[in-house]
Each structure stands twice: as structure tokens, then as C-alpha cells.
Amino acid sequence: MMISLDQVGKRYNYDWIFRRVTLSFEQGGRYAILGPNGSGKSTLLQVIAGAIQHSEGTITYSTPQETIAHDEFFNNCTFATPYLELVEEFTLTEAIHFHQQFKSFLPGIEPGKAMELVGLEKAAKKQIRYFSSGMKQRIKLALAILSDVPVLMLDEPCTNLDAAGVAVYQQLITEYGGNRLIIVSSNDEQEYFMCKDYIHISHYK
Numbered sequence: 001m002m003i004s005l006d007q008v009g010k011r012y013n014y015d016w017i018f019r020r021v022t023l024s025f026e027q028g029g030r031y032a033i034l035g036p037n038g039s040g041k042s043t044l045l046q047v048i049a050g051a052i053q054h055s056e057g058t059i060t061y062s063t064p065q066e067t068i069a070h071d072e073f074f075n076n077c078t079f080a081t082p083y084l085e086l087v088e089e090f091t092l093t094e095a096i097h098f099h100q101q102f103k104s105f106l107p108g109i110e111p112g113k114a115m116e117l118v119g120l121e122k123a124a125k126k127q128i129r130y131f132s133s134g135m136k137q138r139i140k141l142a143l144a145i146l147s148d149v150p151v152l153m154l155d156e157p158c159t160n161l162d163a164a165g166v167a168v169y170q171q172l173i174t175e176y177g178g179n180r181l182i183i184v185s186s187n188d189e190q191e192y193f194m195c196k197d198y199i200h201i202s203h204y205k
């Protein structure tokens with residue numbers, strides 16, 4: 001999967017959040033979107049994912065064989081963000097089964113294994129509403145990183161994680177990142193430890 005942005009901009013009312021973003025994201029690449037609070041990192045990540053509409057410019061999704069339609073791209077991508085909520089009424093087991101109706105896990109990953117990888121195997125039957133914020137973040141990371149899709153979008157992936165949680169995140173990326181395209185929006189080096197390409201949002205003001 002390759003994602004190309006050509007002169008892309010986003011504005012809210014009269015405020016341009018960023019303009020003239022021309023970038024290519026390639027299969028297997030690791031990209032970090034960097035900048036201070038409120039600079040537009042999350043907005044750019046959501047624009048790249050097609051989750052919010054850009055105001056100008058063109059975004060193209062493609063594989064070596066074909067161009068992917070915008071309304072098909074979400075099938076190729078998972079998103080982990082602090083602002084997307086889990087369904088609180090589900091148990092962890094139900095949350096995983098629900099997710100798998102839309103995105104299956106990587107080969108060899110069963111629900112039990114996914115829980116174990118993020119240290120939540122003892123919480124399989126607990127309702128999400130009783131999970132701590134760090135436990136919820138571990139679930140979001142497992143659902144995103146272990147899904148069998150070519151593109152991972154991670155917005156502040158270590159939000160609410162303790163040191164052990166950060167180690168779990170880094171282990172998941174290292175072990176299961178594979179040849180996928182990963183884009184991280186972050187202020188924290190621990191979150192973008194694997195990235196070689198840095199996009200400074202301040203360059204696009």
C-alpha cells in the first residue's frame with residue numbers, strides 16, 4: 001500500500017491547520033508526525049486515513065496493481081487513538097470477537113494469544129467499563145497492531161501506559177510490525193522509536 005498526498009491542506013473555519021503537504025508513504029515505511037500540542041498532528045493523521053475530509057489537494061491510495069477507492073481504504077487500515085472509545089458493555093472477549101467481524105487478526109493470532117500479548121489474559125471476562133485507562137489502551141493497541149491490514153495509524157499510542165505497557169507496545173511493533181506501513185502521531189520518542197522518517201507539522205503552516 002502506498003499513500004500519496006499532493007498539496008493537501010485542512011482548515012477549520014478560517015484557520016488553516018496545515019497547507020501544501022506533499023508526501024508519499026510507502027509500504028514497510030515507519031513515519032512519525034511530530035509537533036507541539038494543538039499543532040495538527042492528529043488532524044493530519046486522520047486526513048491521511050480519510051477519517052476526516054481535507055479542504056484542498058489530493059490523496060491517493062494505491063498498491064502496485066491498482067488504485068484503492070477512498071471508501072475502500074478503511075478496509076486496509078486500523079487506527080488506535082485515545083479518542084475512539086471501546087464499547088463499555090462488552091467483556092474483553094466480546095470486544096475482540098466484535099472487532100474480528102470487521103478485521104481478522106494476523107495468521108496465528110487467536111483471541112487468547114492477543115490478550116496474553118498485552119498482559120490481559122486474566123481479564124477475558126471482565127467488562128470494558130471496569131478496565132483502567134491503561135488497560136483500555138492495551139486493548140486498542142492489540143486490536144490495531146494484531147489486525148491483518150497493510151496500514152497502521154497510531155495516535156499517541158503510549159497514552160495512559162506505564163513503563164511495562166510501553167515495553168508491551170514496543171514489543172508488539174517490533175514483532176508484528178512486519179512489512180506494514182506505520183504512521184505515528186506523537187510527542188514522545190518512546191512512541192516513535194521505530195520511525196526513520198519524521199514529518200514536522202510546523203513545516204506546513
Ligand SMILES: Nc1ncnc2c1ncn2[C@@H]1O[C@H](COP(=O)(O)OP(=O)(O)OP(=O)(O)O)[C@@H](O)[C@H]1O
Pocket residue numbers: 012017035036037038039040041042043044185187
Ligand atoms: N472539529 C474541529 N473544529 C475546529 N477546530 C478543530 C477541530 N478539531 C481540531 N481542531 C483544532 O485543530 C488544531 C489541531 O488539533 P490536533 O488535535 O490535530 O492537534 P495535535 O497536534 O494532535 O495536538 P495534541 O498534541 O495536543 O494531541 C487545534 O487548534 C484544534 O483546536
